[in-house]
Amino acid sequence: MISKEEVKKKYQFVVARYNEDIQWLFPFKDIVYLYNKGNYHPSLDNFKTIALPNVGRESHTYLTHIVENYDNLAEHVLFFQAHIDDHKRLPFNEYFGFDGFIGKKVDLDIQSLQKRIPHFGKWKEMIRNGNMKLSDHTPYDFIKYLLGINIPDNIHKTKIVWSALFSVSREIIHRKPLHFYKNALRYISHHVNPEEGHFFERCWYSMFHFPMIEKKRAGYISIPYLTNIAYQKIKPILDRKVFENDYEKIQLWTYFKNSKQDLTKKPVNYMNSSNQYINVFEKINRINFQVKSEKDVFIKINDTYEIHLGASMNKKCLLKNIKQAPEIVQSIDCSVLNKNDYVPMSLFIEDGHFILQNNENVIVRQVLDNCIDGVSVDVKSSFGNESYWIWENDVPNIQLMISNYENSNLFDYYSTHEHHLYVEKIDIIDLLE
DSSP, rough: OHHHHHHHEEEEEEEEESSOOOOGGGTTTTEEEEEEOOOOGGGGGEEEEEEEOOOSSSHHHHHHHHTTTTGGGOEEEEEESSSOTTSSSOOGGGSSSSSSSEEEEEEEEEEHHTTTOOOOHHHHHHHHHHOOOSSSSSSSHIIISSBBBOOOOOOOOOEEEEEEEEEEEEEHHHTTTTHHHHHHHGGGGSSSSHHHHHHHHHTTTHOOOOOOOOOEEEEEEOOOOOOOHHHHHHHHHHHHHHHHHHHHEEEEEEESSSSSBBBTTTTTEEESOOOOOOOEEEEEEEEEHHHEEESSSEEEEEETEEEEEEHHHHHHEEEOOOOSSSSSEEEEEEEOOOOOEEEEEEEEEETTTTEEEEEEEEEEEESSSSSOOOEEEEEEOTTTEEEEEETTTTTTTTEEEEEEEOOHHHHHHTSSSSSTTTEOOOOGGGGGO
16 A cells, blocks of 8 residues: 555646535645636635636646646646546545556547537537537547547557546656647637537547657747837747747737738738738838638728729629729629638739739739839738738748737637647747746
8 A cells, every 4th residue: 555655755636626625635635736717715725726717627727737747747647626426436546556547447439539429418508508619520530630649540449537537657648748738738728618628538548548640830929019129029039939949830929909000020921800901011012922811801002992802702803992982993803812722912013003913813903193112001801701911021930920809819719720730839938038
């Protein structure tokens, strides 16, 4: 039988609490990390208590502990929910063993993971009431292609630990790098009850027993109200981060309070569904760029003309004179936008005209007064649409992600984008090191 001294020395006890009673934890208070997502209770003062936002169910708690303590994990870590009486589990003392992974394991057919979960009872009611956010993926696709767990095709069964009560060794956790767990965390940080939390219940064993798929890495960081001066100062630091961390790219998010802000020295790579113009160039005679978008995008020239790409369900391009009352000057039959691939374009001044062309095909050609010194260019997405822009001379590894919403939910964005990469958040303090 293991001694109390060994327990204190070799174990951490991670507990995910909402508002459950925790009296049963008092004998283990010296090794408990209690993550609280509910109301305060005086009993919490007896433990090392860490407050967390109420998102992602217990899987968010478990992964947060691994990410925040990756280099300081005990030899064995117990992961438990605070209320255990109605959960399937082993006799309690068995979790304090020395096997690499301990839990009440049962066989699970891989084929069952390739179907949607047939939720029933209270879970079905939560879906009906909008209190569970359903995933776009099956558990199998989530486990293999989003988390990056390489389940061999010749494996037909795995194990599941119902209720997610288990202990796992530090050695097994460290078989995967820190960025693997950071990437996993993004899929359960956007909602109080995402269906991905139920996927994790089905994949803890597989996560710790199958190897990871090799994918490239990316980082993201949010810096509100980024000025051109600040951007020029921070860009070399981000370039260094790309090199040091072997990132494919870093996405730098910033917020713009109003529609008319100068981005002359900053590459715009993304624009959310803002329906507000962002000024990208003040005086330019020629610029090559690429755009990717499922729905309409707009380019404004000198606050006088508006080019509407993707009109009539991407069958037309409209040129409007917006100086006074909006007036359609040209209507061109063309389909240029693509939701999957970037479309190359050029915008330039020639003989008193501004011209927009796709490869060698002229889309718009319009006379414009007072354009000898260049034109001002603004762009925007239609409301409810996301567009992606790559401008000439962009730094390929640093992407500026424009948001017109001060409190944009980046967790929500990264739960549905960039699945081909391992993505992790970069803290601003990391840039000061």
